[in-house]
Amino acid sequence: GEKKSEPQPQKEEAKAPQVTSLKISYVKLPLNVPSIVEKKRNLFEEEFTKDGIQVTFPEITEGPKMTAALAAGSLDFCNALGGTSAILAAANGVDLKIIGMYSRAPKAFTIMAKDPKIKSVADLKGKKVAGPKGTILHQLLLASLQQNNLKTDEVEYINMPIPSAVSAMQAGNVDAALIAGPAVPQALESGARILTTGEGLLDATIVIAVSGDFLKNHPDLVKRYLQVHQASLQYMQEKPEEVYQLAAEETGISLAEVKQMVGWYDFNPAITDKDIVDLEKTQEFLLQNDMLTNKIDIKKLIADI
Amino acid sequence: MKQLKGMVIPLVILLFWIAGSATEMINQYIIPPPAKVLQTAIDLTASGVLLKHITISLYRVFAGFFLTVLFAFPLAVLVGMNQKLEPYIEPVLDFLGHIPPIACIPMLILWFGIGETSKLAVIILATFFPVFLNTLNGILSCSKQLLEVGEVFGFRARDKFWRIIMPAALPSIIVGFRLGLGYSWRSLIGAELIAAASGIGYMIIDAEQLSRPDIIIVGILTIGFFGYIIDYCFFKLSNRLLPWVGERVNYGRS
Amino acid sequence: MKQLKGMVIPLVILLFWIAGSATEMINQYIIPPPAKVLQTAIDLTASGVLLKHITISLYRVFAGFFLTVLFAFPLAVLVGMNQKLEPYIEPVLDFLGHIPPIACIPMLILWFGIGETSKLAVIILATFFPVFLNTLNGILSCSKQLLEVGEVFGFRARDKFWRIIMPAALPSIIVGFRLGLGYSWRSLIGAELIAAASGIGYMIIDAEQLSRPDIIIVGILTIGFFGYIIDYCFFKLSNRLLPWVGERVNYGRS
Amino acid sequence: MAGVKIEQLSKYYTIHNEQIKALAEIDLTIPDGSFVTLVGKSGCGKTTLLRLLCGLEQPSRGQITFLDQQQQVVQGKGRVSIVFQEPRLMPWLTVEQNMALPLFKEKDRRRVNQTVTHFLALLGLKKFRDAYPAQISGGMAQRVALGRTLCYDPDVILMDEPLGALDAFTRKNLQAELVDIFQTQKKTIVFVTHDVDEAVFLGQRVVILEGGKILEDVAVALSYPRNPLQQEFFQIREKILTVVMGEKPTKIGGYSQ
């Protein structure tokens, strides 16, 4: 957006400092079509520049860094923050509020294996599984083990980022990998198979969060933000072909794959009771695995706009 | 001729790569065949993406390196010339010298925001020590005999520094600068982890998330190539400007 | 006395930290108050977690650094003593010197698996160049006058190396080793990104993922502290073993 | 211009826990505009004395005062400089640049050039003005070092065997030049040499050091230019040699020079 030099008349809340810029995190992966639409079609700029507010889209993709930036005041909106990251940050004292759901995409999160002998999650007993710790993928592994009546320590879990996990699986160092996003089709192509997805196990909730301070001082801006988000969803519905094309260009994923993958995502921003239950399940998972020590009330985390 | 000799080892590696890919000895999904990497390189170049990334990274490397020199060099001179300061500053620097800049990213964001400043801070943290320590060593190693010459001709500290210490310390300083430049490039990945939307480090991180090893390899080769070129120019330039450095082994007899 | 002087700056920083936290000038979430960090440090120490992490990291740093020296030092000697090799090897090393080891992790996993080998490889990649370049510079800077002395007393290359070049190059080599040690510590985060379940780098990564800045700070302080201690011992040891290095400024008159 | 007054000057060094008295309670007055030569055995403290005089070392005891022509104490050490025993040339500068080094503050580069060229010619180094120190012979390097200090043109010139590495021919020439510089420019010169002939040929006084003490201070009351074949010259020379060589000079090496 362009910078406006003339002072803007202050419309509301004389006590709060005037907002001159909005920093909204931009996460395009695994396949965050609404964000892509918002950024590429300048939806936020259209909404806010008329008030002299400059909008920027820092690409902070890792949850912990996003919450750190939010706490540092370098970020106003976490547009697509993993449920786990939101809970961990909030529990550790970051003043953040969930103002909406970004997506639920159980199918986008998978456990994959290359060894043909491993046919199901049950075959993972005594095997090595690699993937990022404390994330939805980790949660998926534990949930699926439980579903298959395996104990947590009956597989050897190895913590590593997704790209390394893929590499380790390709090299035969681990038997299965926890994979999400564009790495999934890539791995499929190389002969790996999906053992299970999150479907039926968890919802893989991604949320939209804002700093508590910001929400208190500028509830109107938050409201307008959500309206823009709605508008981008609207646009997605109206012109799917154009949107898929846009997403394919932005992510480098082929159009066909985009079309295939987009079906896995539910972008409805409304926070349902089921979402809250899922977030609570996530907190439970973190607590059980010693990643969280103090429990918080999920409901208090959610701001009703 | 010298350039040709330098190509021997890369060519051997390339041959292994081609052979390994053809015989499928090398995993195609982690190290794609040369043809594919070449194609990607051509595409990225043609579309101007690579140029955009390398331009912004070049700017960051140069700015970061320049700022590092701006901090590290005078500090090394200060400590080297006033050895009373050393016990105050050395332990602190020594302590800092072991800390991974990546671990400090949240703090850097707190202090410097998520703009260019934090990125430059990461580069500076990664680059500071070779420049500092090598400059300091160069200064401290300066022959006392030659310094006494300055002394008896009424040189002030400044004159001694520019006319005796600097020329004597140059080989060390240049090593520090070369190492520093190298670490500037290396720190790009860490720096461009902070909310970057462009830069060669960003390109690599992004490609990693997109599972595009071909792009990663193009990125690595680009960094290596530009790094080498800059280092080469730097080396030639310093030899040109300071002809005696290249021939330092000939000093011996003086 | 000297140790006390070294505490001045850290104490000032601590005071700022305490004051900043008390007045809430410092963001409590990213930099928790000293009391909380201290409590966390005590907890981690009492539970033995910190000890476990630091032990394994110390092992990795030492092993990685030792291997680096094992590769870099002889290579520098080889290139320094046979300058015919230089045009073959230098460009390759120069190229590699700019590449971020983190970008190569997927490849390292492919070649070396996910065990200790890959982790050591990351450390070696991060540590190699200061050791190599400073050793090489030290060797090349050796006074030709003194080398000729060896020549006329029938020294073979080996004798010249051990009896003339090494002692003369030591200040440079020590700078390289100190820098190398520093970068070994710094590379822990990258190294322990590869399938680690322990190590101080892992502890930091983990704490970051779990949003535990207090643990991150304890980790950073631990690295800085141990790094400083080791560096200090290394420095003292080298001064003890090689008494003339500490006093090199006195050589001048000879 | 300045004279030097040395009172009870001592300098101790420690080598391997043993104390070395490099200079022991020296008293010496060098009036402004006088030419003093210092002789003595290797290790007797000549270089140490010069280093103390130009402030490169601090006395362990005693003091050095610089006096002007009116015998007033000069603050600081005035313009004292030294030709070191070793050439100590900057390896990265050519012969010409090395000689111009002390004149770096002089704005008028043409004058610097003139001065340097003058001394290059005087020292027989014109052909080698662009050579680097590694490319010249030992004697040439010594001449460059001498020329460098002459270019600096200090009030008190200390010289530590400046002609030691030179052949008889070049040495004779430069001795004559030094006498000329001394006479025309009224410098204070302290000159260390091992050559007793040279000491007598140049100095108004020859100070003989031994073990850090002044053994004898011999006045040479001859006018310049001196003739070594002269009777008085020969007598002074013999006297000094007897002192320097100890009681029985003729026994050593079979001849007494």
Next chain:
Amino acid sequence: MAGVKIEQLSKYYTIHNEQIKALAEIDLTIPDGSFVTLVGKSGCGKTTLLRLLCGLEQPSRGQITFLDQQQQVVQGKGRVSIVFQEPRLMPWLTVEQNMALPLFKEKDRRRVNQTVTHFLALLGLKKFRDAYPAQISGGMAQRVALGRTLCYDPDVILMDEPLGALDAFTRKNLQAELVDIFQTQKKTIVFVTHDVDEAVFLGQRVVILEGGKILEDVAVALSYPRNPLQQEFFQIREKILTVVMGEKPTKIGGYSQ
């Protein structure tokens, strides 16, 4: 043991694009077990000749052959070593360690110790065996350098002004010692000096260099130990001085030494 045959030896250097003929077609035979002294003006090529002889430089033209007592060519350069014009001591070794440096291969450390102690005493350095080079005087450093080569005990000893920085007393002593070493151990010695007295006192032949050429090769047919007060000694000395100083020696500096 070895003699040296030098044929048509030339060495050219380039300084700033100008060619310098440091040595021009030198022919010289130094028989096994002979003592040759080299004199000549500063820059005439003395050091260059020694550097070529001990293999530190390659000839531009001509060749150097080492011959044994039966006039057979010795492969390689045999055991030739040099005392450099500068001390070139290792700053990190003590005086004693510097002297022992060439003997590092010798297993019998007691013998090394004996040799070193012998030469330390001979050179008057016993008190300074534990001093570092930075702690000793210029003349002492030169003696250490001389001692180092004597410890190495080569067949052919090249010496580049080894006594240049020494006082008359020490110098006389060491000249006598050198003659003794030469006579008892039958070494081949090439000795550069600026002191014509020294050249005549030591050498069986005095070779005078000028501008890279041999100007004259004067035989000194006197038996050791020589007496400078002797008529023949004085004549040879005068002859050499006349050659070195050019046509009119008396005009320079006012006296002819």
